[in-house]
Amino acid sequence: MEVDVNGELGEITNTEKESILNNIGTLAETPYGTIPLLRDAGVHMPQNASSAEMNKYTTEVMEQADTYEDRAEVVQVSVEDQETVKVVVKYGIE
Structure with a gap:
């Protein structure tokens, strides 16, 4: 299964x-x-569609x-x- 994770960059660095x-992505792909x-x-993991x-x-x-x-x-x-x-992820959660 391919997981595409993206979101808007807030007050965080690109590395973060x-x-x-x-x-x-790891959580979404790990049984x-x-x-x-x-x-x-x-x-x-879903067994069927x-x-x-x-x-x-x-x-x-x-x-x-x-x-x-907890960062997003x-x-x-x-x-x-x-x-x-x-x-879809929202960054900068406090």
Whole structure:
């Protein structure tokens, strides 16, 4: 699954932006429970392209980003097709 993460650059450096995008992209692509010492991270990968599975996946991406990435907020996750996910991020969250 390809995850396209982007957002508007606020009061952060490009390096920090890249770090945020990498972290959220990793969370969105990592199966739940597969990170050693951080078993609560990751998402349950959709088993099929049903609306219910994709809605569950997008909700989990937003929840995981809220839990593990406090420098930004995921404002939208959309599934463009079964292989492409778009994540929109708002930076500079306090």
